[in-house]
Amino acid sequence: MVEVKIGLEIHCQLTGLQSKLFCACQCDYRGRAPNTNICPICSGLPGTLPLLNQRAVDFASMISLALRCKVPDKVMFYRKNYFYLDLPKNFQITQYNAYGITSIGVEGRVDYGIKSTKIRRVQLEEDPGRLIYDTSFYTLIDYNRAGVSLVEIVTEPDFAEPKDVRMFLNKITSIIEHLGVGDTKLDGSVRCDVNVSLEGGKRVEIKNVGSFKDVEKALGYEITRQKTMSVRDIEIKSETRHWDDARKVTKQSRAKEEEEDYRYFPEPDIPTIVLGNEFLSSLKAKMPELPDERKIRFLKEYELSDHVSQVLIDNKDLADFFESTVKIYSSSPNEIANWIVSDLLGFIDDSKMEEGSLFSGLRIEAKHMAELVKMVDQNIINRNIAKMILSQITKTGEMPSYVLDKMNASLIDSKAIISEAIESIFKSEKAAVRDAKQNPNAANFLLGKVMQLTGGRADPKIALNLIKTKLAIME
Numbered sequence: 001m002v003e004v005k006i007g008l009e010i011h012c013q014l015t016g017l018q019s020k021l022f023c024a025c026q027c028d029y030r031g032r033a034p035n036t037n038i039c040p041i042c043s044g045l046p047g048t049l050p051l052l053n054q055r056a057v058d059f060a061s062m063i064s065l066a067l068r069c070k071v072p073d074k075v076m077f078y079r080k081n082y083f084y085l086d087l088p089k090n091f092q093i094t095q096y097n098a099y100g101i102t103s104i105g106v107e108g109r110v111d112y113g114i115k116s117t118k119i120r121r122v123q124l125e126e127d128p129g130r131l132i133y134d135t136s137f138y139t140l141i142d143y144n145r146a147g148v149s150l151v152e153i154v155t156e157p158d159f160a161e162p163k164d165v166r167m168f169l170n171k172i173t174s175i176i177e178h179l180g181v182g183d184t185k186l187d188g189s190v191r192c193d194v195n196v197s198l199e200g201g202k203r204v205e206i207k208n209v210g211s212f213k214d215v216e217k218a219l220g221y222e223i224t225r226q227k228t229m230s231v232r233d234i235e236i237k238s239e240t241r242h243w244d245d246a247r248k249v250t251k252q253s254r255a256k257e258e259e260e261d262y263r264y265f266p267e268p269d270i271p272t273i274v275l276g277n278e279f280l281s282s283l284k285a286k287m288p289e290l291p292d293e294r295k296i297r298f299l300k301e302y303e304l305s306d307h308v309s310q311v312l313i314d315n316k317d318l319a320d321f322f323e324s325t326v327k328i329y330s331s332s333p334n335e336i337a338n339w340i341v342s343d344l345l346g347f348i349d350d351s352k353m354e355e356g357s358l359f360s361g362l363r364i365e366a367k368h369m370a371e372l373v374k375m376v377d378q379n380i381i382n383r384n385i386a387k388m389i390l391s392q393i394t395k396t397g398e399m400p401s402y403v404l405d406k407m408n409a410s411l412i413d414s415k416a417i418i419s420e421a422i423e424s425i426f427k428s429e430k431a432a433v434r435d436a437k438q439n440p441n442a443a444n445f446l447l448g449k450v451m452q453l454t455g456g457r458a459d460p461k462i463a464l465n466l467i468k469t470k471l472a473i474m475e
């Protein structure tokens with residue numbers, strides 16, 4: 001087995017803030033005309049002074065505490081010098097560990113599933129502007145984003161498998177969402193760089209992979225690429241690559257710059273910030289419930305299974321939806337959770353899951369789910385009907401009882417009517433009938449067809465019995 005080491009650098013915008021990190025421009029730059037959300041400070045004009053956003057320090061400290069990091073008594077900001085057009089000042093104000101003063105969080109740990117990853121550091125910094133490669137002749141630049149608060153989370157290279165990385169990233173997003181410091185569903189609000197090495201060899205970095213699903217794919221590709229090279233005795237170079245989403249490969253972008261190229265030095269325009277015990281204890285008192293605590297509460301308070309609780313907690317929207325439903329109908333939390341995890345999730349496509357915006361496009365609300373589960377509990381409808389109603393609600397936003405009335409979904413239990421439907425299906429599905437005679441499990445396919453024909457109104461038990469009897473007496 002070749003030992004694979006993967007480390008992550010996650011950039012997460014603090015979109016819960018009103019203004020940028022060092023000026024009064026709006027944090028929310030999305031949807032605005034290019035270069036309209038800027039001022040002399042964030043466009044880096046000479047002679048301007050940064051004024052630190054105190055809430056950004058609160059938010060970054062909360063993230064550090066949630067990732068079980070040490071938060072130092074004092075923090076400083078540094079200039080990271082580089083010349084690139086997304087950064088009008090020619091340096092980024094960020095944090096750095098030097099002279100015994102660390103960034104806002106160090107030496108943390110995050111558990112996910114049965115595994116755990118160490119957090120090297122959490123730092124608060126400003127986002128650069130955005131480059132738009134519009135045509136092959138021009139690159140456009142929009143500074144609306146320049147100066148937005150960004151928290152960088154750097155892990156130790158503790159991951160060995162891409163799927164662990166995916167689980168970890170889900171956990172991080174869920175923590176950010178629970179803290180209420182950022183909306184991870186916004187486009188570009190969470191970005192990830194990954195680094196990969198084999199057997200302690202050279203580190204290859206893959207920059208700015210767009211989505212978490214792509215992180216898993218990019219890692220899969222990169223690990224295979226490096227393994228193939230090492231089998232053929234080709235030297236793996238330390239380099240920066242980027243993920244080409246269209247071709248599903250990583251491509252070399254530039255030779256790796258060394259750390260000292262950035263010539264870090266303390267930002268002279270921002271004094272040392274004193275945090276201290278009082279600050280930390282007041283912050284701890286204000287911390288909202290975090291995913292791990294919420295999961296324990298779900299296990300205890302609602303007696304949900306570990307798996308179901310985990311699926312709910314992994315996405316705050318889902319966990320919130322569950323609790324809102326239970327507030328309306330409190331008799332069957334377990335049933336509600338199962339309907340959400342096994343059935344409702346089936347209506348949410350993978351891309352939405354990926355963006356984290358589960359409910360966008362779905363018309364369902366907690367009151368719908370509450371009424372639906374109550375109707376099943378009271379035997380007003382059976383599960384098959386309930387599933388059909390659920391499918392309807394997600395599209396129309398109508399109440400289940402209304403959908404039921406419309407469907408006139410009282411079960412058909414008349415054998416005569418069901419037999420008629422079966423007759424017609426046996427005629428149209430001859431191959432499936434032959435199949436079902438050999439293999440009794442295939443009878444379910446015929447049952448499905450009968451249910452379809454009767455608009456889901458046939459009593460499935462009676463229908464299945466009739467199908468089996470008919471198969472048994474056939475030659």
Ligand SMILES: [Zn+2]
Pocket residue numbers: 020023024025037038039040041042043147
């Ligand atoms: Zn500004």
